[in-house]
Amino acid sequence: MNEFVSTENEGGGSFGAFFAQFPSIMWQRRWWLIIPAVLGIVGGLAAAFLLPTKYQSSAILLVQAPSLPADVIGSQPTEATEQRIEAIRQQIINRPALIGLIENNDLYASERESEPLSELIEGMRDSITLEPQSIEIGPGRQG
Structure with missing residues (x-):
């Protein structure tokens, strides 16, 4: 038998x-390192070349409601806000603006x-959505 036992092994x-x-x-x-690394690289390259490119953007526009009473303004505040949102929408989806976006960003x-x-502009217009959201500002704070 082996009489010499190392203290490191104990x-x-x-x-x-x-x-x-x-x-x-x-x-x-x-092979436990090489095979997963190669599979990861091949999967990443396949995803990069096969998945379609999709551009998505979002923005928040603050449309402040008028602070005058409704009898002075002559219309409901929600109607005025909706009209302002529609005016903004028309500025966003007009033809020259969309052509500029397409050409500048090579879309x-x-x-x-x-x-x-x-046809591309019509498809882009259909993809644009404006979702109005109301945000209540607490009393004592001005928007």
Whole structure:
């Protein structure tokens, strides 16, 4: 029998021994590292080239309700706000603004080769949504 027993082996080894053997451990288990890395790279490249490019943007516009009473204004405050939102919508979806967005950002590059610009603009208009949300400002604070 072996009479000489190392004190390092009794305590489970030390970190120094682990780091000394780490390269050989990695070499023995190299396929456990290489295969997932290659699969991850191939999956990432496939996703980058196969998924369609989609542009999405959002913005918040604060439309402040008038602070005058309704009898002075002559219309309901909600009607005035809706009219202001509609005016903003018309500014956003007008043809020159959308053409500028398409050309400046090189949007719809492949579609521009096969479809007329007017169809692209109509599709872009259909994609634009304005969702009014009301925000109540507490008393004592002005918007």
